[in-house]
Amino acid sequence: MIRYELPFPPSVNNLFVNSPNGKGRFPSSQYKAWRKLAAEMILEQGRRQMRGMVNLSIGIVKPNRRKRDISNLIKAVEDILVEMGVIEDDSYVQRLTIQWVSDGPSCAVIVQQSELELAA
Numbered sequence: 001m002i003r004y005e006l007p008f009p010p011s012v013n014n015l016f017v018n019s020p021n022g023k024g025r026f027p028s029s030q031y032k033a034w035r036k037l038a039a040e041m042i043l044e045q046g047r048r049q050m051r052g053m054v055n056l057s058i059g060i061v062k063p064n065r066r067k068r069d070i071s072n073l074i075k076a077v078e079d080i081l082v083e084m085g086v087i088e089d090d091s092y093v094q095r096l097t098i099q100w101v102s103d104g105p106s107c108a109v110i111v112q113q114s115e116l117e118l119a120a
Contacts, residue, residue: 001112002048002086005105006038008063009076031076038080047084053094053114054087059101060108070098077109086111 016025027035058077062068078090087093094114101108 001110002050003111004042004045004086004109006041006077006080006107006109007034008060008106009038009073010034011068011072012075013072015076034076035080035083038076039084042080042084042086047086049085050087050111050113052088053092055095055112055114056081056093056097057110057112058096058098058107059104060098061101061104061106063106070100073107074098077107081109081111 010028010030014028015031017028018025056078058074060070060073074096078087078093081087082090
């Protein structure tokens with residue numbers, strides 16, 4: 001099992017922006033800043049790797065009372081785990097749970113080897 005505490009992830013709606021000339025999309029400044037901070041936090045906590053199929057459990061504390069769609073917070077978390085080499089690819093996520101929690105770090109992620117992988 002691997003556990004990381006991360007900053008509150010940006011919504012998938014704010015990860016990318018359209019280029020001014022209309023030729024593609026690129027990471028928003030908010031997303032770049034979040035990735036930099038999240039990467040630093042992973043390194044501080046000790047970067048570890050898990051190969052093969054994995055299960056992710058994500059607990060997130062709401063920063064305020066604003067209505068939010070929790071499923072929009074998954075992509076940034078998966079992507080930083082891949083970028084930092086914690087997991088091989090987000091296509092290797094066998095099971096995913098995400099929930100609002102009342103206290104603790106802004107975002108806590110637990111990575112576990114998938115039971116299906118272990119049974120094979």
